Amino acid sequence: MKSAMWRGLILGGLLLAFLPSQAAMAAPQYWLDPAGPVAEMQGRLFLLTLWIMIGIFVTVSGVLVYTLVRFRAKGAAAAGSAPGGAAARRESAAAGEQDLPPQIEGSHKLELVWTLIPFLLLIVIAIPTVRYSFALAADPEGDPIKVRVVGHQWWWEFQYPELGIVTGNEMRIPVGRPVELVIESDDVIHKFWVPKLAGKMDAIPGRVNRMWFQADEPGVYYGQCAEMCGTHHANMRLRVVALPPAEFEQWADNWGRGPVVTSEAERQAVERGRQVFETRACFGCHSIEGTAARGVAGPNLTDIGLRTTLAAGILENTPENLARWIDDPQSVKPGALMPRVGLTDSELNDVVAYLRSLR
Numbered sequence: 001m002k003s004a005m006w007r008g009l010i011l012g013g014l015l016l017a018f019l020p021s022q023a024a025m026a027a028p029q030y031w032l033d034p035a036g037p038v039a040e041m042q043g044r045l046f047l048l049t050l051w052i053m054i055g056i057f058v059t060v061s062g063v064l065v066y067t068l069v070r071f072r073a074k075g076a077a078a079a080g081s082a083p084g085g086a087a088a089r090r091e092s093a094a095a096g097e098q099d100l101p102p103q104i105e106g107s108h109k110l111e112l113v114w115t116l117i118p119f120l121l122l123i124v125i126a127i128p129t130v131r132y133s134f135a136l137a138a139d140p141e142g143d144p145i146k147v148r149v150v151g152h153q154w155w156w157e158f159q160y161p162e163l164g165i166v167t168g169n170e171m172r173i174p175v176g177r178p179v180e181l182v183i184e185s186d187d188v189i190h191k192f193w194v195p196k197l198a199g200k201m202d203a204i205p206g207r208v209n210r211m212w213f214q215a216d217e218p219g220v221y222y223g224q225c226a227e228m229c230g231t232h233h234a235n236m237r238l239r240v241v242a243l244p245p246a247e248f249e250q251w252a253d254n255w256g257r258g259p260v261v262t263s264e265a266e267r268q269a270v271e272r273g274r275q276v277f278e279t280r281a282c283f284g285c286h287s288i289e290g291t292a293a294r295g296v297a298g299p300n301l302t303d304i305g306l307r308t309t310l311a312a313g314i315l316e317n318t319p320e321n322l323a324r325w326i327d328d329p330q331s332v333k334p335g336a337l338m339p340r341v342g343l344t345d346s347e348l349n350d351v352v353a354y355l356r357s358l359r
């Protein structure tokens, strides 16, 4: 009975170790499917440790199960069910005392073995750990691009000091180039985490943490805040959009160029929307490059039309959702710092047209 339970536990543990690598590969935040060198190093280190631990677990449990089965007290168990069992058990216990196994207390050979094996295993784990720790702490090779990440309740700000760009919740990066991140917080402790690119890093008020990552393939990499930071901790998501270098350059060049319109009617709506944005409460919290809106409490909206989501990853960025979000932020994200501005329907439509044109 006991050995069956153990067998089940061991099998279950092994299956758990294998199954995710098949099924979870498709999950957007599966961290053992690395998309760049940093996540790869960290994943390799984790797997090395995991396999060693599984080896130890299987060996120790195996010996334990074997011992339980091989040396179980057959006579006593059988006697227990017969009448007068207690007396029989006492007898068999007394007999057991007479043929005790050899006493091995203080065996130098055994002590050496169980000291040396863990020592060697620790060395096997320590060598790559130290090597990767130094590799990840050093400045990345190549031509890194710098991004300052600031955590806010509950959204992410990304500043590109060399490019003069500020954006929110969606970080655009060039493929194949390391990204040097400087991670800070504006209010409480957050944690920056894009599982396919790198492990977690705290965003702590009054402290600057550094890390780097690199995406080897173009694509969208999902991330989220990984430190409990208030009501919308779970809704503090982010995306890293890795673009081919030419597309990244194009985005950087176009950033802040102003609205993109395709018709005269659209141009008029966009112009009206810009005026609403610059004169109503919006400009107090948000910035849009090239306008009077210079607020810094909320995300910079200069390329809002390009983003795939709104409200830190909660809503898909569609005109309907944008209108819903602006019209009543609290119904989408209760407790969010964005207030209700109270726009008329036509003002709302114009602001939506304006924001959609910023791409």
Ligand code: CUA
Pocket: 151, 152, 154, 189, 190, 191, 225, 226, 227, 228, 229, 230, 232, 233, 234, 236
């Ligand atoms: Cu920010 Cu959790």
